[in-house]
Amino acid sequence: MEKEVLPLCRREGIGIIxxxxxxxxxxxGKYKPGQSLPEGSRASDxxxxxxxxNGELDQRQLLKVQRLLPIAExxxxxxxxxxxxxxLRNPEISSVIIGASKPAQVQENVSASGKQLSWATIQHxxxxxxxxxSDRLTxxx
Numbered sequence: 001m002e003k004e005v006l007p008l009c010r011r012e013g014i015g016i017i018x019x020x021x022x023x024x025x026x027x028x029g030k031y032k033p034g035q036s037l038p039e040g041s042r043a044s045d046x047x048x049x050x051x052x053x054n055g056e057l058d059q060r061q062l063l064k065v066q067r068l069l070p071i072a073e074x075x076x077x078x079x080x081x082x083x084x085x086x087x088l089r090n091p092e093i094s095s096v097i098i099g100a101s102k103p104a105q106v107q108e109n110v111s112a113s114g115k116q117l118s119w120a121t122i123q124h125x126x127x128x129x130x131x132x133x134s135d136r137l138t139x140x141x
Contacts, residue, residue, distance in 0.1 A: 006092045015094030018087050022098065022109075024048065026061065027083035029069060033062040067128045075121060077112070080105075084112035086125060 009016055022028055024042045031037065037044040043057060065079070072082040087096050100106045117125075 002090070006090055009092040014092070016092050018093055018096040020099065021087045021096040022080055022083055024099070026057070027065060027068075027079060029065060029079040031057050031062055031065070033059050033066060064128055064131060067131070068125065071121060071124055071128070075115075075117065077115065078108055080109055081112040081115065082117075082125075084109055085115040085117055086122075088112065088115075089117055089122065 005016070008014070025031065026043075030041060031043060037057070042048040068082060069079055072079045075082060075085075077085065084096055084098070087093055098106070098109045100109060
């Protein structure tokens with residue numbers, strides 16, 4: 001999307017509303033590599049778990065999320081706020097649609113509005129996202 005769709009939107013003056021920017025909770029950090037799904041979470045509900053494969057979250061994706069935690073902490077943000085700030089950094093993104101299930105989640109997510117990420121932080125995040133992670137479960141972040 002960032003290589004093809006965003007340049008088109010920029011050129012044509014089109015705004016994008018990002019749906020599920022937290023990947024149904026994946027980018028909140030509540031799902032941990034090698035651990036059971038939290039009871040009552042979206043991923044534990046077969047009716048809501050779009051991101052499950054054969055009944056399990058992708059462990060490689062969970063490892064990447066864990067590698068984002070120190071970046072969020074360094075920026076003074078929660079992982080959710082980092083993910084939302086990451087999305088909103090693009091001027092073509094007009095808004096993000098969050099699916100909060102608790103008022104505290106809404107309050108936390110709204111705090112991402114107006115936050116800025118440095119170029120170095122953006123590059124660091126991109127490195128984590130592009131990182132190849134083996135199927136072997138290693139949490140050494």
